[in-house]
Amino acid sequence: MVTFLAGGTGTPKLLAGAEGVFSPAETTVVANTGDDIELGGFLVCPDVDTVLFLDGDLLDRATWWGIKEDTAETHEFMHSLADSAGLDRGPRYLSADRQTTGRPIARWRRFSGVGEFMHIGDRDRAIHITRTSLLDDGHSLTEVTRTLGDALDADREILPMSDDPVASLIHTPERTMHFQEFWVAHEGEPAVDAVEFRGAEAATTTDAVRDALDDPVVIGPSNPITSIGPMTAIDEIAAALAETPVVAVSPFVEDRVFSGPAAKLMAAEGFEPSTAGVAEAYPFADAFVLDAADGTTLDRPTVRTDTTLNSEDDSERVARAVQDALEVVA
Numbered sequence: 001m002v003t004f005l006a007g008g009t010g011t012p013k014l015l016a017g018a019e020g021v022f023s024p025a026e027t028t029v030v031a032n033t034g035d036d037i038e039l040g041g042f043l044v045c046p047d048v049d050t051v052l053f054l055d056g057d058l059l060d061r062a063t064w065w066g067i068k069e070d071t072a073e074t075h076e077f078m079h080s081l082a083d084s085a086g087l088d089r090g091p092r093y094l095s096a097d098r099q100t101t102g103r104p105i106a107r108w109r110r111f112s113g114v115g116e117f118m119h120i121g122d123r124d125r126a127i128h129i130t131r132t133s134l135l136d137d138g139h140s141l142t143e144v145t146r147t148l149g150d151a152l153d154a155d156r157e158i159l160p161m162s163d164d165p166v167a168s169l170i171h172t173p174e175r176t177m178h179f180q181e182f183w184v185a186h187e188g189e190p191a192v193d194a195v196e197f198r199g200a201e202a203a204t205t206t207d208a209v210r211d212a213l214d215d216p217v218v219i220g221p222s223n224p225i226t227s228i229g230p231m232t233a234i235d236e237i238a239a240a241l242a243e244t245p246v247v248a249v250s251p252f253v254e255d256r257v258f259s260g261p262a263a264k265l266m267a268a269e270g271f272e273p274s275t276a277g278v279a280e281a282y283p284f285a286d287a288f289v290l291d292a293a294d295g296t297t298l299d300r301p302t303v304r305t306d307t308t309l310n311s312e313d314d315s316e317r318v319a320r321a322v323q324d325a326l327e328v329v330a
């Protein structure tokens with residue numbers, strides 16, 4: 001058995017063609033939930049859903065979020081209603097006191113549905129409504145994710161990192177905002193002073209994740225701060241990673257990031273935005289997979305290959321390099 005830690009892009013891209021190397025029946029995926037928000041009363045779990053949709057063969061692989069060929073009639077009509085009513089379409093947080101009332105799992109990231117700033121497709125929305133309804137029936141996020149995985153015929157086990165609330169908040173010079181506001185509404189433009197994982201100190205992980213972290217762990221090319229950071233901010237997860245063999249794929253080629261805000265967020269948290277900085281952010285990693293063009297010298301075993309992930313063949317090649325690295329350390 002092997003356990004992958006996933007944000008919403010890098011690890012899913014690696015998994016997309018890894019079946020021939022890591023059989024789905026022997027693979028568990030632990031997904032970040034720091035990015036989750038409650039929007040219009042429904043819990044949206046972007047990273048969990050990317051893996052669910054990938055495994056259910058529903059994922060829109062042009063964007064790496066949402067369901068392929070989905071319509072968005074509800075989303076579009078909500079925008080037109082907001083415009084007709086003269087309501088601001090931007091992210092609208094519920095009032096401060098309502099951030100900590102309501103569903104405990106949605107704490108510190110509760111947004112009004114007016115001004116639906118994330119693009120939510122119609123079938124995508126059905127997932128959020130079903131998930132939230134099952135949570136309101138008293139099921140845990142772990143149980144609900146398993147139910148959705150079964151419904152979509154997902155062939156890997158998919159686990160949220162925790163059933164407790166952990167909110168990835170970005171402190172900017174002006175104010176604090178949730179990561180989704182920073183990334184989706186403002187395209188990562190605000191200056192970043194610091195990143196906070198609110199709730200992580202009190203959060204625990206689940207029995208299912210504890211078991212999964214007894215197996216060797218693979219961290220795909222992820223954003224170390226907002227995809228892996230929320231997990232390692234939970235003490236139990238950090239402790240488990242220190243004990244088990246861990247292989248990480250760099251999301252950089254030296255100091256060139258493939259995509260996304262990893263460089264800016266790493267710099268804000270005091271890490272060099274580069275492969276060397278990723279290695280520093282992952283003291284628990286026992287080996288790395290780096291791009292063939294990445295000349296970084298690390299103090300841990302390194303396997304090199306072309307780490308571009310644009311096709312299933314690419315994923316299979318990188319998965320083989322991961323397997324080679326695991327053989328060195330497991």
Ligand code: GDP
Nearest residue numbers: 007008009010221222223227251258259262309
């Ligand atoms: P997020 O939830 O979308 O932020 O995604 P992740 O944390 O899962 O992944 C984001 C990281 O994936 C970014 O830092 C990218 O540099 C990295 N990434 C994206 N595409 C590729 C690729 O083709 N190869 C590699 N090695 N990394 C990639």
